[in-house]
Every structure is written in C-alpha cells, then in structure tokens.
Amino acid sequence: MAATRASIICYYDLISPYTYMGFKLFNRFRKQWTNVDVTFRPMLLGGVMNEIKNQPLFAFPSKKSHMIADLDRISGVTGVPFKFPQKFPVNTVLPMRVLTALQIHEADKYEQCIDKDEYFIHGRDISQADVIQQALSPVFHSDTSKVQSYLQRAAQDQEIKKIFKQYTDEAIAKGVFGAPTFIVRKAGSEEDLLFFGSDRIEMIAATLGLPYAGLTSVSKL
Numbered sequence: 441m442a443a444t445r446a447s448i449i450c451y452y453d454l455i456s457p458y459t460y461m462g463f464k465l466f467n468r469f470r471k472q473w474t475n476v477d478v479t480f481r482p483m484l485l486g487g488v489m490n491e492i493k494n495q496p497l498f499a500f501p502s503k504k505s506h507m508i509a510d511l512d513r514i515s516g517v518t519g520v521p522f523k524f525p526q527k528f529p530v531n532t533v534l535p536m537r538v539l540t541a542l543q544i545h546e547a548d549k550y551e552q553c554i555d556k557d558e559y560f561i562h563g564r565d566i567s568q569a570d571v572i573q574q575a576l577s578p579v580f581h582s583d584t585s586k587v588q589s590y591l592q593r594a595a596q597d598q599e600i601k602k603i604f605k606q607y608t609d610e611a612i613a614k615g616v617f618g619a620p621t622f623i624v625r626k627a628g629s630e631e632d633l634l635f636f637g638s639d640r641i642e643m644i645a646a647t648l649g650l651p652y653a654g655l656t657s658v659s660k661l
C-alpha cells in the first residue's frame with residue numbers, strides 16, 4: 441500500500457568511501473527535511489557485486505586513484521573531513537552485522553553507530569572486534585558488556601546473519617549495484633526510484649520537493 445509520507449532507504453556498506461561521504465552530506469541536508477521517512481539499511485557491497493558480476497572501483501588502478509583524488513576534492517569543497525585509509529579494503533561483514541543487530545534492537549542509537557570516523561578518518565581496521573568495541577563504546581556510555589553482546593550476536597546469531605543476508609538480497613532485487621544507493625518513494629506512490637551515489641542528493645531533493653542549499657553551503661547547515 442502506498443505510504444502517505446515520502447521515504448528514502450539508503451543501502452550502505454562501511455567499506456564504501458563514497459558512502460561515508462554520502463552519509464555525512466545526506467545528514468546535513470536532512471536536518472532541513474521534514475515529512476520524509478529515512479532508513480539506513482545495511483548490505484554487503486561485496487555480496488551485491490559478486491551476485492550481479494559488478495567490480496569494485498579499487499579493482500582498476502585508474503578508477504582507484506581517481507576515487508581517492510575525487511573524495512579529497514569533495515572533502516575540500518564541502519568541508520567534510522576525509523582521509524583515505526592505508527589498509528583498503530577490509531572485510532566489513534562483522535561491523536555490518538553488528539549494525540544490523542543495532543538497527544533492530546537499538547533503533548534510537550543506531551544512526552550514531554553508523555556515524556563513526558574509525559575507518560575513513562582514523563584508518564583503523566574495522567574488521568577487528570576490538571576496534572568496533574572502542575568505536576561503539578561511547579554511544580553506550582562505556583557499557584562494554586552491551587557492545588560485547590552485540591559483537592557476539594553479530595558473530596554467532598543465525599537470525600542476525602539471516603536478516604543481513606535478506607537486506608543484501610533485497611538490495612539486489614531492487615536493482616542496487618553499488619553504494620550508497622538511495623531508494624526513494626514519493627508520498628502516495630508505490631514506485632521505487634533508484635539514485636546511485638553521494639552526488640545524487642540534489643536530485644533526490646528535487647524529486648521530493650525538498651530544500652537543497654547547495655554543496656558548498658553544506659558545512660554551514
């Protein structure tokens with residue numbers, strides 16, 4: 441059934457530097473966006489790419505070096521701090537499963553847990569449990585046992601594994617091939633509109649009739 445409010449589902453994977461940038465930019469514009477429901481949905485980008493036979497940018501030296509220069513430029517223009525990690529890529533199955541569990545069980549803290557600079561500013565290997573533990577600890581007021589319980593669930597809980605796989609399959613079914621991908625629905629519509637990339641936010645705003653102050657103003661929003 442068509443919803444009365446517009447909606448945006450952002451499919452993301454922490455491995456993706458454009459997702460990091462997109463998350464920061466999107467959230468700044470979003471402060472001005474009311475009447476739209478926003479969901480950040482975890483997926484495994486490597487799983488999507490394998491399934492549809494796409495290849496990551498880093499598989500091509502010219503694309504990889506352009507990506508690094510491009511992100512640096514976006515950072516300069518928008519004021520969003522960004523640093524490409526020395527170790528790239530890393531395996532994001534564990535942190536993405538942790539985020540899957542948090543989305544379900546800690547809805548009010550979930551987005552704070554995505555909004556972390558561990559990988560793209562500090563260059564820490566987010567495939568490691570101790571790095572995830574340190575990153576999430578402040579969100580849970582240093583309640584280390586709570587974070588540990590989510591790490592355990594992510595590693596062992598079949599239900600969490602199943603849901604994460606379902607999200608990834610759902611992304612593929614919706615035509616996702618990369619990250620970040622925004623699946624947008626206008627209010628009253630049942631049509632999914634797919635927007636690919638952190639550079640599509642202006643188009644999303646125009647499609648939904650939302651205010652968009654421009655990239656260079658983003659740091660002031």
Ligand SMILES: N[C@@H](CCC(=O)N[C@@H](CS)C(=O)NCC(=O)O)C(=O)O
Pocket residue numbers: 455456457458459462494495496497617618619620636637638639
């Ligand atoms: N122009 C897009 C590029 C996004 C992008 O290239 N994302 C990578 C992951 S970091 C990807 O999924 N690429 C898949 C593809 O290009 O087919 C942006 O500014 O965000």
